[in-house]
Amino acid sequence: MKNETEKYYVVEARWTGPDKNTWRYIDFDRYEVTTEPPRNNADGSIQLSGWLGTNDDVARYAHGEYESQVAAEYAIIQMLGCDCRRHNEGCAALEPGVVALYRPGRYAPMSDDVLSDYIFWKIETHEISVPSGEITRKQLTGVVRAVRKLLRDEGSDVPEDRIEAMLIDVCEMEMTVD
Structure with a gap:
């Protein structure tokens, strides 16, 4: 009481x-x-x-x-x-x-280590698809937005520039000029 x-x-x-x-x-x-x-x-x-x-x-x-x-x-x-x-x-x-x-913050932040694991897992489980080979800026932007939407739906958030850098690193992407 x-x-x-x-x-x-x-x-x-x-x-x-x-x-x-x-x-x-x-x-x-x-x-x-x-x-x-x-x-x-x-x-x-x-x-x-x-x-x-x-x-x-x-x-x-x-x-x-x-x-x-x-x-x-x-x-x-x-x-x-x-x-x-x-x-x-x-x-x-x-x-x-x-x-x-x-x-x-409205969403829980995510460390680089956890973000890397998250992106890798979402690709492995086919919750996000990443084009193989070279990727255009437009394709990359679409994947980044899809990852950010998943993160927000699950109660977390990461700035788009960090998601982009992590995607490029995890997927070993090569950019082409649009």
Whole structure:
């Protein structure tokens, strides 16, 4: 049962270390709704807004105190301009008191390693078809758009230029002039 005086807090955690585009860190950044007030790393004092400090390449920022969980979640949606997704699997394992978790972006990002495997698998299972031999820019654009649609349908997204580069690499394509 909820304590009548319980407050909710929004804390942002952002990866600042190397290897941002690897599978481990590409979707690291998050906004947590917690019942534990955020504390400054330097002296442990409660801090309701601003930079809390950085530990182990994770910068933390406080974004306010709220009367309800709903109000705190709404604040996150307002900060991210509705461009976020709720992601609550494993919340309890993150920090004590975390009751909700949001990640920036409408779609989950995908690392280069995972994208390469994804494209290879989709070709092997014939979910996408890639012309053999030389390929024109128009053909490549069509394949790139088909891959991006599949990714979005499955809850992920990758910019078209990364899909194109990965397709060329995975399929060892040679371009012809249109």
